[in-house]
Amino acid sequence: MTVRDETPAGPGVAGAGAPVQRPPAEVRYAGELAALRAGDRDPRPPGWELSLRAARRFVVGDPEAGISRKFVGNPSLVDRALVTLATSRGLMLVGEPGTAKSLLSELIAAAVSGDSTLTVQGGAATTEDQIKYGWNYALLVAEGPSTRSLVPAPMLRGMAEGRLVRFEEITRCPLEVQDSLLSLLSERVVAIPELPGADGMVFARQGFNVIATANTRDRGVNEMSAALKRRFNFETVFPIPDLDTELDLVEAEVARLLSGSGVQPPPDRDVLEVLVGTFRELRAGAGAKDGHGGGGDRSTAVMSTAEAVSVAHAVGVRGWYLRGEPGNASDVVACLAGTAAKDSPEDLARLRRYLEQQAGRRRTPQWQALYDARHLLDD
Structure with missing residues (x-):
C-alpha cells in the first residue's frame, strides 16, 4: 500500500511562504x-x-x-x-x-x-485515530472505504x-x-x-x-x-550540571528569540547570570527557611533550562517594549512570579525566602538589584 501525502504547500509548510515562528x-x-x-x-x-x-x-x-x-x-x-x-x-x-x-x-x-x-x-x-489513521468521511460515505478516503496519521x-x-x-x-x-x-x-x-x-x-x-x-x-x-x-535526560554551560545555552537561545520578537538590544549577560543562578539554586533547594541550601525547600515548580529561556525572553521583551532598553533585575523578579507560583502557592513563598536570604547576601550590582526588587512579588 502507498500512503500519499496530499497536504498542500502553504505558509506553515517548511520552505514555503512567509517565515514561521519555529521552523523544524x-x-x-x-x-x-x-x-x-x-x-x-x-x-x-x-x-x-x-x-x-x-x-x-x-x-x-x-x-x-x-x-x-x-x-x-x-x-x-x-x-x-x-x-x-x-x-x-x-x-x-x-x-x-x-x-x-x-x-x-x-x-x-x-x-x-x-x-x-x-x-x-x-x-x-x-485518540487512536490520531496515531494510526482516520477517514475522510465525505469520501467514505460517497465511495466506501478506499485508499482515497484513508487519512494517514503520523504512525x-x-x-x-x-x-x-x-x-x-x-x-x-x-x-x-x-x-x-x-x-x-x-x-x-x-x-x-x-x-x-x-x-x-x-x-x-x-x-x-x-x-x-x-x-x-x-x-x-x-x-x-x-x-x-x-x-x-x-x-x-538530566539537567545541565554546569553553570557556565547552561548560561551559554540560555544566552544563545534568548538572543535568537529576542531577534524573532523584534527586540534590538542583545540580552545582558549579567542579568542572565542572575536569572540562571536563581533557577539553579531553587532547583537544588537553596533558600531554605534556615537560610542554607539543601533539598528540604526545593521548588515544586519547573525551574528548568527551558523555563529559564522563557523567562529571559519575557525579561527582554518587557524591557524593550516598555522602556526601550534591555531587561534588568527588576524585570527578572516581575517575570519570575508567574513561573514560581505555577504549581503551588508555597512556591511563591519559597521565592520570597530565596530573595531575602540568598540574593541579599550577594554583593554584585545585579544581585543587589534583584534583592531590591523583591517587593515586586507582592504587586
Whole structure:
C-alpha cells in the first residue's frame, strides 16, 4: 500500500511562504545536514539518511567541520539513543520537564530521516485515530472505504515511508491509546480491516522506529503497561550540571528569540547570570527557611533550562517594549512570579525566602538589584 501525502504547500509548510515562528530542525540546519550527507562515507543503517557517526556529529557538534552543537548533554546518551533506533526497539526519553527531551528527539529524527514533523502530541484527548489513521468521511460515505478516503496519521506514514515517528508525552495518553502501539512496535505492521486485499496491511519499511518522551513528573498519571515498556529502551535526560554551560545555552537561545520578537538590544549577560543562578539554586533547594541550601525547600515548580529561556525572553521583551532598553533585575523578579507560583502557592513563598536570604547576601550590582526588587512579588 502507498500512503500519499496530499497536504498542500502553504505558509506553515517548511520552505514555503512567509517565515514561521519555529521552523523544524531539518529547515533550520539544512546546510549542515546537506554537508554531512555529502561527506558521509560511513556505513548507514537501512533506511537512514546519515550514518550513526554523522548523526552524532549533527547533534553534539563538530567545530572543525562547521557543525554547531545543538544538544547540551552527555554525548554517550546520544550514542546509546542512535544505537537503539538502529535496532528493532523503540527509544523512550524520560526526565524532568525542560531537559530538552523533545529537542533531542527532533534533532535525531531530522538527522536519521530528514523529517522531524511526523509527531504525535500525547494528551488526555489523544485518540487512536490520531496515531494510526482516520477517514475522510465525505469520501467514505460517497465511495466506501478506499485508499482515497484513508487519512494517514503520523504512525502509518512513518511505517509506509520508513521514517522515525516522535511520540511526545506518551504517559499523558490514556492506557488504551498507549497500548495501540504494541502491535506496531512488535509486529511492525498496521492492519486496516476496512480495506480489502493487500491495501489492508501496511508493513513498516526500513528506517521506521519510534522516539517517545515522558516527564518523570507525569509518572503515575497514566503509567505505561509492562508490555509496552518492554518494547522500549529507556534513557534518562538530566539537567545541565554546569553553570557556565547552561548560561551559554540560555544566552544563545534568548538572543535568537529576542531577534524573532523584534527586540534590538542583545540580552545582558549579567542579568542572565542572575536569572540562571536563581533557577539553579531553587532547583537544588537553596533558600531554605534556615537560610542554607539543601533539598528540604526545593521548588515544586519547573525551574528548568527551558523555563529559564522563557523567562529571559519575557525579561527582554518587557524591557524593550516598555522602556526601550534591555531587561534588568527588576524585570527578572516581575517575570519570575508567574513561573514560581505555577504549581503551588508555597512556591511563591519559597521565592520570597530565596530573595531575602540568598540574593541579599550577594554583593554584585545585579544581585543587589534583584534583592531590591523583591517587593515586586507582592504587586
